[in-house]
Structure formats: structure tokens, C-alpha cells
């Protein structure tokens with residue numbers, strides 16, 4: 301017999317007391333570990349209330365399947381209030397990230413064709429490959445300058461620039477020039493603003509921003525400054541393309557980028573286009589760069605695996621005879637490595653939906669409208685879901701063991717990550733170029749863990765050494 305919602309285990313009766321405890325445990329930075337602990341305490345389903353943020357949390361792939369079957373026609377995630385508040389405050393439109401209902405769907409359908417359809421990969425890959433080549437050239441130059449035939453560094457800043465250059469080249473069809481020695485201080489400021497925006501979001505997740513605004517809090521002020529920086533720079537990039545499009549009318553010969561395509565298509569209002577392109581630009585920096593940094597870290601810790609990947613890439617290069625799209629079809633282990641990175645170091649600690657209909661999970665009745673969260677970080681490390689979860693093993697994704705609702709790093713269904721194809725191609729091409737050119741080594745034995753800053757980021761700098769192969 302099905303048990304009622306009120307019997308779901310967990311701490312959900314006193315949200316404000318829970319918020320206080322959460323704060324004492326430094327929960328703002330440990331959300332992923334606290335979630336793991338909660339699953340250990342309460343089992344595969346628990347109910348939670350922190351401040352005014354109420355949720356049901358699940359961990360099993362089979363339960364994830366039930367959740368996503370109940371997401372309805374207009375899948376809705378947790379509303380990240382600091383983000384919507386900023387837009388309301390500055391009178392800016394929501395893009396696809398923050399829209400809901402029919403407004404979201406109609407925008408998303410049009411954006412899907414230009415951003416996530418497989419057809420567009422043909423256009424994106426040559427642009428992204430060029431950025432990858434420039435990254436490699438830049439590293440070779442750095443290595444020369446050290447005079448030691450190697451370069452030891454914290455690559456995160458370089459990867460931020462690589463990611464911004466990549467996503468910009470796809471969005472605008474032209475290069476920003478971030479792989480050069482001199483970089484535009486405005487672009488650097490944009491990068492810093494994104495990091496600050498994420499960092500200032502997490503402390504406000506559980507406290508209504510209206511409250512923070514009233515108290516004139518420092519976090520809210522910094523959050524506003526960060527988004528201002530993001531929007532100002534994106535506005536300039538967008539204006540620049542908009543003007544050019546008017547100057548040289550007529551149909552362009554080569555692919556003009558996502559923004560120009562959307563403008564020419566003329567199906568979304570300019571304000572809607574601007575809002576979503578800004579989100580794509582901002583969403584495309586820390587996500588892929590940090591995933592790549594974790595991947596390099598894992599490759600440095602597993603030299604044999606690194607050689608295996610290098611061999612796969614070499615074979616794929618030879619067999620595809622210059623056809624990059626063909627080459628990307630021949631690197632299953634590289635793709636497995638990226639899945640493995642997202643399993644152990646997911647960008648998003650959880651996926652969540654307000655369910656559209658009643659469901660039964662773990663024999664508990666959960667009413668429509670409830671916020672249900674799948675603990676992605678917890679699932680990736682659960683021994684009942686993944687055999688020897690602590691081991692970084694890209695080959696597990698090639699084997700026949702079930703992958704059913706286990707590879708969810710980009711979310712699921714019509715509301716999944718809009719930047720997924722860009723992110724995947726960008727990361728695969730990066731790894732191809734790195735593996736063809738450098739051996740990646742780590743310095744000493746340092747164990748790096750994750751910190752929650754809305755997305756999961758390394759808790760200390762990752763120092764790596766690159767040597768020409």
C-alpha cells in the first residue's frame with residue numbers, strides 16, 4: 301500500500317531552524333556533501349525544507365525516470381530567484397533559461413534549431429576546431445618561453461578564455477581574440493563577472509532576495525554588479541553584429557553564427573534574442589572550462605588511460621582523413637572520459653522539476669506541483685548505481701552495463717541544456733588537440749575536492765604540467 305506524502309522521511313517541519321543548521325555546517329559550500337549524507341541517513345528518498353525552499357530528493361536512476369515522465373509539456377526547474385530578481389530590478393527580459401510555460405516553449409523550439417540540432421554541428425565544428433588549434437599554439441609558445449620544454453601552471457584562466465572564445469565564435473561567427481597575448485580587458489572583466497555571479501548566487505538561494513535587497517546586503521550588491529558586467533559586455537557584442545548585419549545586407553556566403561541566423565530568421569523579437577544570447581554567452585564559460593580542467597586532472601592522475609586516449613585519437617585522425625565530423629564519431633573513449641568527468645564532478649549538483657502530475661516514488665505518494673530533485677552528484681558516487689564509483693573509468697560507458705538514466709550531466713528532455721551540442725563538440729575538440737600535442741602531468745599528490753558555488757568548482761587550484769609529446 302502506498303504511503304502518504306507526510307510520511308516521507310527527512311527534516312521538513314522547521315525550515316528556518318534547518319536554514320540555521322545548514323548555515324552552521326557551511327552548507328552553502330557543501331551542498332553536494334550534505335545531500336550525500338542525507339541519503340545515507342534517510343535512504344533513497346527524503347523530504348527537506350531549508351528556509352522557504354522545500355523539496356523531495358531522490359537518487360535512483362529508476363526514480364529519475366519516473367520524475368522525468370511526470371515533467372509535463374512545460375518542464376519547470378527551481379526558480380533561481382537572484383537571477384529573476386536581477387532582471388526584474390533592471391527591467392530586462394528573461395531568456396530561455398528563466399522563462400516558463402508557453403513563452404519558454406515557443407522560444408526554445410526556435411532556439412533548438414539554431415543551437416542544439418545535430419545539423420548545426422557541421423557549422424560549429426570548424427569554428428571550434430580553429431579555437432582548439434589556437435589554444436595549442438598558445439601553449440607551445442608558453443612552453444618555449446619557459447626554456448624548460450614544459451609549462452607548469454593553473455590552467456583555469458586559460459580555459460575560461462578558451463571557453464569564452466569558443467562559445468563567442470559560434471554565437472557571433474567571429475573571433476574575440478582571446479588566444480592572443482594581449483587580451484581585451486573587457487573580455488577579462490566579463491569572465492570575472494560570471495564567476496562572481498555564480499559565487500554570489502548560492503548564499504542567496506535560500507534567502508529571498510527581496511529580504512537581502514532591503515537590508516542592502518553586500519552579496520546582493522555584488523550580484524547586481526556581476527550581472528551588470530555580463531549584460532553590458534554581451535550587449536556590446538550583440539550590437540556589433542547587429543550593425544554589421546545591416547551594413548552588408550544580402551545573403552552571406554559562410555555560416556554567420558547563431559545570433560545573425562536568429563536575427564535573419566526573424567521569428568523571435570530582438571529583445572528575446574538578446575536575452576537568450578546573453579544567457580548562452582554567460583552559460584558557456586565556467587561550465588565547459590571547469591569540466592575540461594577536471595578531465596585534465598583525471599588524465600594526469602591516470603597516465604595509462606591518457607595513452608589509451610591518445611592512441612584512440614591518433615587512429616581516429618588517420619581513419620577520418622581530415623573530415624572532423626567523421627573523426628568525432630570515432631572517439632568513444634574520449635566521450636566516455638567526458639561522461640566520467642561529469643559523473644564524478646557534475647556541474648550541476650542536482651536536476652530538479654516541479655512535477656506536473658502525482659507520482660509514486662519508493663512507494664510514497666508525491667503530489668503534483670512538488671519540487672523533486674535528483675541528486676546528480678550523489679547518484680554518480682553511489683555504489684549501487686555505479687560499480688566501483690570512486691574509480692575514474694571511461695570504459696564503463698562503452699560496456700553493456702546499463703546506462704538507463706545514468707548519464708544526466710546535461711539534464712534531460714526538452715528542458716535539457718541548450719548548450720549541450722556546443723559544449724560537447726567544444727570539449728571533444730579540445731581533448732583531441734591536447735592529446736595530440738601534450739602529455740599532461742600533475743605535480744605532487746594533491747587531492748582536489750569540489751566546492752559548491754552554485755556550480756561545483758575545484759576547492760583549490762589544480763596545478764598541471766604540459767610537455768610536448
Ligand code: HEM
Pocket residue numbers: 377396397398408467579580581583584585587588591642646647648651652709710711712713714715716717718719720722723
Ligand atoms: C541548462 C549542464 C554547458 C547553456 C543546463 C542544465 C544543466 C546544464 C544540468 C539544466 C538542464 C535540465 O534542467 O534538465 C551543463 C553542463 C555543461 C553546460 C554540464 C558543460 C559541461 C552549457 C553551455 C551553454 C549552456 C556551453 C551555452 C552555450 C544552458 C542554458 C540552459 C542550460 C541556456 C537552460 C535551458 C532551458 O532552460 O531551456 N545546463 N551545461 N550550458 N544550459 Fe548548460
Ligand code: 2DC
Pocket residue numbers: 377378380397578579580582583584587647648649650651652717754755
Ligand atoms: C544549483 O539547488 C543547486 O547550466 C540548486 O549554464 C538548484 C539549481 C537550479 C538551477 C541550476 C543550478 C542548481 C546549477 C547551475 C545550472 C542551473 C540551471 C542552469 C545552470 C545547471 C542545480 C547552468 C550552469 C547554466 C547557467 C546559465 C547562466 C546564464 C547563468
